[in-house]
Amino acid sequence: MDSAAHTSLAGRLIPLVIQGRTHAGRAELRPRGELVHGCADVLDRTLTTLPDGVRRVELDMADVVFMDTAGLQFLDLLDDYGRRRHIPVTTTHWSGQPRRILELAGLDTTDPLSTAPRPPGPGAATPGGSAVARERAEQLHVLREEVDQLRRAIVSRPVIDQARGILMAAHACTSEDAWLILRTTSQLSNTKLHTVAAALTAGTGTDGPPPPQEVRTALRTAIRSCLR
Missing domain, CATH: 1.10.340 (Endonuclease III; domain 1)
Structure with missing residues (x-):
């Protein structure tokens, strides 16, 4: 199972390919390339080829080397696919620049499609909360500058x-x-x-x-x- 398209980055055509297989009701997909404009279309074509008996979809993102805001649409499409079919969908092994974009977006870098833990209720103490907040703000500032440089x-x-x-x-x-x-x-x-x-x-x-x-x-x- 292969789905591919060409997406433009920096004036060059760079292929985005999603390879995969299905086994025992599980679809294992491996995107290679960049999550930029057009990546959601590639994913949509891949998902439409999955057999009806698929009960779980797993994406290994280790070979994704670049991601912009189109990557968030990629994740939204996956999330919608899982919700409509009531099956778990996971995206793991994020690294490098795509992982930093997930951090900037406030998503779980282990699996951005996983359910985030609920924040503590009113009155719950968070030791060192102000220091953590300041550190988080500094990290976000650095990440925003990095994304601006990439753009x-x-x-x-x-x-x-x-x-x-x-x-x-x-x-x-x-x-x-x-x-x-x-x-x-x-x-x-x-x-x-x-x-x-x-x-x-x-x-x-x-x-x-x-x-x-x-x-x-x-x-x-x-x-x-x-x-x-």
Whole structure:
């Protein structure tokens, strides 16, 4: 049993595949790839192929390497599937960035579909509650910054890929060489990598402005250094 689709991340097509098998009334599924736009459609196609006799669905999430808010829709679909059929559905073995997104969303990182424990009733004492709350707030702040950085990286990646292509065509170099040139230019000119890539891309247009002088100087030095 395989379901696959192509989802776009950073301007590239990356396959999301859900492999699985059924045995003794249990469906064992293993998603591979990224939970981004389109992942719920892949899951829906997988679930519709499950036989009627399935009494339990287990997903091993160890091979999921990236997740954005579309991953929460993925989980909602699973939860709805289990509730409508009155069968248990579990998602386990979360790790890396997807696990941190679950933490940010306040979900159980062992199995976000499990029932969360009820909060203590009124008047129940929670030792060190204020300290725990402060620590939790700090963790959420760090996680939000990390997610923002990932979003900015996704947005800027197409421009960087375009700049790499320009360098590869102009200097007959490899993709790795072009990447090294961009990084070196960024470091020498003390300019953000995305800004360097955007300036280089804009400068190739017919009426595009040339890159700033410091970027041009750093770029020439980087090309000589990296393509020796």
